[in-house]
Amino acid sequence: MPGPIRVEPLDHFPIVHDLVIDQTDFLNKLEGVKPWLMPKTERSLAEGPYRQTPAQMDKYHAYSQCINCLLCYAACPQYGLKPDFTGPAALALMHRYNADSRDIGWEGRSELANADAGVWGCTFVGVCSEVCPQAVDPAHAINQNKANSAMDFFGVRKLLAPREGAK
């Protein structure tokens, strides 16, 4: 016999009524990570679209599959404890743009990632990736950026930057 199923509004969000929650906080955070392409070099319309190889697309494709279902926010105990935390989906989307070869990358969004409410708000419970129906793997997106943030703090990223740009 299958166990009982509990139907309830998403955890950690203010409830409007019944199962309806107020997702304002999430929407503001989602916009806060600047989820748009900040091109390395501006191209005019005449120059045509930005081009990318399949290998370059692979680097971010999985992180672009988020459907904003908010299951990761409901699952994340850190978001429950610290509502300031930018949270799994928004930080995964930030990584999606940073990892895009057409984007200027880390430097454009580093301030948000380095903040207390950024990647360091995550304590790596990892349950966001378990509940994600799209296999976005926010825990992976966030935790590999802790390394980026640490390198940024120690100034290592600046040393590596010219080489990255030459690629």
Added chain:
Amino acid sequence: MGRHQPVAKTYRRPAKVDWMRNPHRIRYMARELTSVFLIAYALVLLVGLWRLSQGEAAFDAWRAALASPLSILCHLAILAAAVYHTISWFEVMPKTMPDSNIPPAKITRGGWAVAAAASLLVLVVAVGGA
């Protein structure tokens, strides 16, 4: 922050994070808890260093204290916690690494192999030195 305005009237459930809600959270808390045992062991070793600085008699007294049944029991608990911490930490390690073509299972097994080899080396040196 942001241009979206919150809904004026909402209900907030009493904020309480239930760490025992699902097996994943329990495993996470178990992994975090084992680090307390690791700190305890680091403190034991630091006390040993401090006793060494006080001379031979003090160091021998520290070593004698380590041989007491209570101390051995504590060390067994710390060993168990350290083994659990090692296993569970390398299980999540692939998610801390940059994206690559290396399968996550390989990273985990590699970490376990290095930890086992290092432990074996320490054991050989300790038994050889005794």
